[in-house]
Each structure stands twice: as structure tokens, then as C-alpha cells.
Amino acid sequence: MNEEKYTYLSDEELLSLIEDTENNAMFTAPPDLISDVIGKIEAKERKEKEPAKGDVVRNSVIEYRRFCMRVAIAVAAAIALIFTAPLLMPGIRSGYSDMLSGKYLSGTEQALSKEEVLKRRNIPTKEEVVSSNIPSKEDVLKDSVITDRIRDSHVISDLYNGSNS
Helix, strand or coil, X not given: CCCCCCCCCCHHHHHHHHHHHHHCCCCCCXXXXXXXXXXXXXXXXXXXXXXXXXXXXXXXXXXXXXXXXXXXXXXXXXXXXXXXXXXXXXXXXXXXXXXXXXXXXXXXXXCCCHHHHHHHCCCCCHHHHHHCCCCCHHHHHHCHHHHHXXXXXXXXXXXXXXXXX
């Protein structure tokens, strides 16, 4: 090791130097010192806030892998549901087994006619619809409760629009 011998000021010399500096030689800071210090602090804060380029890529890769895992799990769940649903629900078991056996593809069942389909559906006739007690336009307008509500809604709407203008 390279040892150097330093000479230090004595207490009297040090006090004399401090007194001389305070009385005579006042030095001013460089004019751009404050702006340089603040600029360095702001640059360091910006650097800390911004993620490194490697971090962005790494986060993107991690997010992509998470997405792929979610998709794979969803696909596996859908496939499992397709195969286990007929076993768990007896109502659809017969249709599922018919589909697997090819009954629908073999053509052994006949298609229903239009009349048979319409008989199965509960569609009211024109007479049933017209015979129901539907008030006319005049009867509705004579009812003051409905017209009062419409008028009140317009008043409230006008007040609201006036306060927002």
C-alpha cells in the first residue's frame, strides 16, 4: 500500500482560516448550479419512473403467456363440458346418444309438416287478438293521469335542460 503523510492544520490555523474566509473571501456559487442540480434530479426521477426496455418486453411476454394459458384452460373446459354434460343431465342424454349413433343422419325419422308444427306452437289467431280489450287512442288521451305524467316529464326535462345550459 502506498501511504502518504498528510499534514493537518492546527486548531488555531483552522479557526484563522475560517475567520479569514468569512470576513474577506466570500465566494458565490456558479450561476447555473441550481438549474444543473434540479435538472439532474428530474432526469433521475424520469429514469426511475420509466421502465427499462427489457422490462417492457419481459412484461409483454409474461402477459402473452398468461393469455395463452387462459385460452388453453377455456378450451379444455369447453371440451370437458361437451363430453360430461350428457352424463350429468339425463334430459339431453337421449338426444346426445341419438346424435352419436347417427339416427339423425340415417333419415329414419320423418320431418313434421307445417300443420303439425303450427299445432304445437301456441299462436293466437287474429280474432283472439282483436277481441281483447285494447283501448283506443281517444280513450287513452281522455285519461288525465297519463297526460299529466307526460306533461310533468316535459316540465322536469325542461328544468334539467335549463340548468345544464
